[in-house]
Amino acid sequence: MALTLYGAILSPFVRKVRILLAEIGQEYELVTVNPFGQPDWYYKINPLGRVPAIQDGDLTLADSAVIAQYLHESRGSSLYGTTPEQAARIRWLEKYADYEVAPFATFTVFYNRIVRPLKGETTDEQLVKTALSEKLPPLFDYLEAQLGDDDYLVGDQLSMADIAVACQLINFGHGGETLDPQRWPGLAGLLDRVSARPGIADRLTEERELLAKIAAHAAQKQPS
Numbered sequence: 001m002a003l004t005l006y007g008a009i010l011s012p013f014v015r016k017v018r019i020l021l022a023e024i025g026q027e028y029e030l031v032t033v034n035p036f037g038q039p040d041w042y043y044k045i046n047p048l049g050r051v052p053a054i055q056d057g058d059l060t061l062a063d064s065a066v067i068a069q070y071l072h073e074s075r076g077s078s079l080y081g082t083t084p085e086q087a088a089r090i091r092w093l094e095k096y097a098d099y100e101v102a103p104f105a106t107f108t109v110f111y112n113r114i115v116r117p118l119k120g121e122t123t124d125e126q127l128v129k130t131a132l133s134e135k136l137p138p139l140f141d142y143l144e145a146q147l148g149d150d151d152y153l154v155g156d157q158l159s160m161a162d163i164a165v166a167c168q169l170i171n172f173g174h175g176g177e178t179l180d181p182q183r184w185p186g187l188a189g190l191l192d193r194v195s196a197r198p199g200i201a202d203r204l205t206e207e208r209e210l211l212a213k214i215a216a217h218a219a220q221k222q223p224s
């Protein structure tokens with residue numbers, strides 16, 4: 001039975017799952033669920049209302065890391081390394097991206113710059129400024145140090161750690177910010193490397209098209 005993915009394509013957590021699905025060559029149907037106006041039926045799939053969630057036969061699951069682990073275990077992938085030590089480090093860095101970087105890159109920068117204008121709300125540039133000047137730099141420094149001179153965070157090959165980090169950096173970029181390539185050359189390279197993978201590049205084009213539509217729509221909502 002086909003797999004169904006519920007979510008919105010600009011969510012970094014939905015993107016994580018889409019990238020994994022592309023990497024393992026698993027077909028799926030995407031059902032768009034707006035995380036800021038979920039339909040009632042969606043709460044039966046994810047009681048928290050957040051995206052992403054999946055339906056695989058009788059199984060429904062929420063949370064990108066839980067979904068990624070399930071897909072890795074049920075379909076097989078090379079995205080969690082080759083040893084228990086690598087798998088543990090990958091999960092740590094995935095969690096770091098999802099729970100430490102996301103509050104600032106996605107829920108502050110992206111949310112204020114893209115989602116709030118779309119909802120007709122005023123943005124809080126002070127919050128964005130604090131995220132950019134105080135909160136994100138130490139988080140990026142840590143990831144840069146983890147990367148060292150390597151192309152990938154763990155085990156010299158693409159893993160969920162790279163995907164989770166890149167997904168946050170993509171939302172940071174969607175929010176109008178660019179990672180300073182002088183200060184974080186490794187992370188900037190990682191973002192380019194992940195973004196260029198065949199299963200991802202097309203999705204990013206689709207995302208940028210949606211962003212352009214959102215910008216046009218948000219401009220109409222601004223008082224003239």
Ligand SMILES: N[C@@H](CCC(=O)N[C@@H](CS)C(=O)NCC(=O)O)C(=O)O
Pocket residue numbers: 011012013035036048049050051052062063064065098
């Ligand atoms: N830890 C969750 C985070 C999911 C999440 O927060 N998604 C956001 C969209 S980017 C959402 O659904 N927000 C709506 C809400 O919290 O009600 C995951 O990895 O799936």
